Amino acid sequence: GAGVSQSPSNKVTEKGKDVELRCDPISGHTALYWYRQSLGQGLEFLIYFQGNSAPDKSGLPSDRFSAERTGGSVSTLTIQRTQQEDSAVYLCASSSGGTQYFGPGTRLLVL
């Protein structure tokens, strides 16, 4: 079956612009996670959605970052007023039975 998909695969933007990153989880997975992978910080948790519960936003680095999950499926991570330090690979994962399955990521470059 299909795995986690993410789009776009690459995104280049100018400092100060807003970007939206999309994640399509594995069908039937109720939990969805966003992580960030960067050279200086490794893999960091950003936000977690579980069913209809309030999301755990404890990993979001600033209020420029937000995410939503519509209809319990697709999720969008939005970064407003991008900064150069936002350059990283943004990974999405969905889980079933406690195991997280990762997508290929979106590589974001902020110029």
Next chain:
Amino acid sequence: AQSVSQHNHHVILSEAASLELGCNYSYGGTVNLFWYVQYPGQHLQLLLKYFSGDPLVKGIKGFEAEFIKSKFSFNLRKPSVQWSDTAEYFCAVNEDFGNEKLTFGTGTRLTIIP
């Protein structure tokens, strides 16, 4: 807060050598433990996981890991590596209830010389 340490940043081995990658975590409660692998140009894939039961777990491609609770360790092993094992390996942990967010180690880059 949890933390995960992977002390080996870059390991270089010849084919057929034995491998052991260290992973230590700090958390006093019950944890689930994972090893993920990222092959060049590919996304993170699960190698193996430990939730409970037998502390020696076997994963894909001949990898295994042993959970030693007293040492807060979950080291990854393979008796004989292949060139195709060249990749980056990440140890991760989450708490055994509620929020399953993963805390990752910084990763170990493994280079296998043919």
